Amino acid sequence: MSTLIHLPEGSVCWPAAALSGAARDVMHAQTSVHRARAGERRAGTTRWERSYADACAWLEWDWVELAKGTVVQADPLGVRCNVLLLDERQRPLLSSRRRAMLATLVYLLPWQGPVLDRLRGAAPLRRVERDAQRLAA
Numbered sequence: 001m002s003t004l005i006h007l008p009e010g011s012v013c014w015p016a017a018a019l020s021g022a023a024r025d026v027m028h029a030q031t032s033v034h035r036a037r038a039g040e041r042r043a044g045t046t047r048w049e050r051s052y053a054d055a056c057a058w059l060e061w062d063w064v065e066l067a068k069g070t071v072v073q074a075d076p077l078g079v080r081c082n083v084l085l086l087d088e089r090q091r092p093l094l095s096s097r098r099r100a101m102l103a104t105l106v107y108l109l110p111w112q113g114p115v116l117d118r119l120r121g122a123a124p125l126r127r128v129e130r131d132a133q134r135l136a137a
Contacts, residue, residue: 012050012057016085016093016101023108026050026059031118041065043074046115057083061106063115071115076103
């Protein structure tokens with residue numbers, strides 16, 4: 001039995017122990033709103049990224065607007081990403097633990113603000129403007 005793990009091209013490995021610190025480095029990349037049919041709640045997808053010199057780690061998930069000004073994840077365990085989480089021995093986490101850890105990361109991110117801005121029709125900040133604001137802080 002092979003112990004090699006085959007990752008999709010562009011995947012990034014993160015130590016699970018450093019996940020709470022990753023919340024400071026992951027930035028909002030884009031939010032899309034799906035067309036809602038009459039009587040349906042507005043919903044969409046948001047994507048957050050962390051760029052490296054040679055790769056980009058990304059996470060995305062679906063959200064739903066419950067009421068005006070209130071958005072929640074459609075499925076808290078349904079985070080899609082190109083991140084492989086590693087335990088203290090540099091082994092991949094079990095799928096169930098990985099999903100729970102990614103849900104915790106999303107909980108730590110201030111993702112509702114950019115989603116609500118998009119729903120209100122505010123133009124999202126371009127990446128260059130966000131980086132300038134981050135450096136100024």
